[in-house]
Amino acid sequence: MEASKDFRAFYEKELQPLLVPLETERRKIKKLALTGILFLLGSFPLFFINGVVQNPVIIVLAFIFVLTGMIFLVKFSNRQKKYRLLFKESIVRKVIGFTEPGLEYFPGRAIEEADYKKSGLFLTDPDRYKGDDYVQGMHGKTFFCFSELHTEQQVSNGKQTSWVTIFKGLFFIADFNKNFSGRTYVWSEKNPQLNFLSRFFSSFARKLEVVKLESPEFEKRFIVYSNDQVEARYILTPSFMERAVKLQQMMGEGVCLSFIDTNIYVAVPIKDGLFEPALFASNDFSRLEEFRITLGIVYDIMDELRLNDRLWGKE
């Protein structure tokens, strides 16, 4: 990864000229949003006055305010979508290309739903599947890809339906450095989807067994299920367990991993988007530096788990 000092020079030379027109557009978009909100807010006192004096002119004026506000917000919505895409295509692509040359970036693409399901990390299938900011490339001999994902489940209580988030964050897939054929899942002990019943039914349905491992620190933080006791231990060596603990300390309690078809799947819950431009604040150097930090997280995962160590006969 290129040093921050070099990035400053790159930012000043290459990115700043591109950011000038984007910044002008962002301010216009911000104005659209604020105007729309002002019109909507302005309609409230008119509705209130109409409630007191019952004047048809006031009610018409109030509806004109609402309509104008809505028009501004629709315009805002359309233009911010175009702006985000333009920003990602021109700025984020360059930041990624500079930080790690050789990586491919697809702003509109996401990890395939089939791969997400194959990871088996989430016990419920999503009813709504969204994602963007797909990146793929090689880190040494390791192929990897990741994207932002937001998966939701529709919950209905008879009267109302609502959307409940299953996962929101960074979803990462890489070629693991050892050969294996079974399925091993490493879930956080505090994972809310693993209540007593789901633990029992999912392990029964998937023909999985709990794997009890030797590291007390690891056992305190994670619960491991696998269909092959030996293979689970082959993957989760004592040193790998130590690194998984560090990874959880680094990324938070929600981190979970699975090992299927010689791939490793890592889900890291993150509240904010991966490479999203700010709309109501300036996208300055520090903002772009955050994108580099996000990219660094993925490399930290690969380095922490030593995916690039190829000592075990797998090329």
Place this chain on the structure above:
Amino acid sequence: MPLLIGILLLLVLVPVIIYNNLIRKKNAVDNAFFSMDVMLKKRYDLVPQLVDTVKGYMQHERTLLESLTLLRQQVAEKHAVNDSVKLDNQLQNLLAQVQVTAENYPDLKASENFLRLQGAINETEEQLAASRRYYNAAVNDYHNAIQSFPSSLVAGLAGMGRKDYFSTAEETKAVPSVSFKS
């Protein structure tokens, strides 16, 4: 009367359930031992390949290679777990020694065949370590079952005794990860 039948049923069913549970744990130990045996066999098969690959290069290490071959023959014979552990540790030490000694032979280090074999050995060592850990975990689980009350009573009646752990010598626990990149 129903209470009496209930108590009688309980008196019959509980030992049966405990006994079945103990058998499951005992079988788990046997399965784990079997999977460890498979890995030992895999390593055993790799020894002649390694000797064949390195003997052309490492002509000054004849004694080392001969002890490796001799030890392989001993490993092939049937042993008690404790003896197997000793032989297994010795074999692991010798394999590691061959890999370290190979450092002194640049041509060998560059050999594609040797690098492939080294990868296979490392893989087998890790698989073996994994199956050992599984075996020890299964033994530990079994010991907990035969020693805790009331299953200890059933285990005592069924003549279920302790099993040996497969423990490696401290110095051989870590497989040396020798880099042969020139």
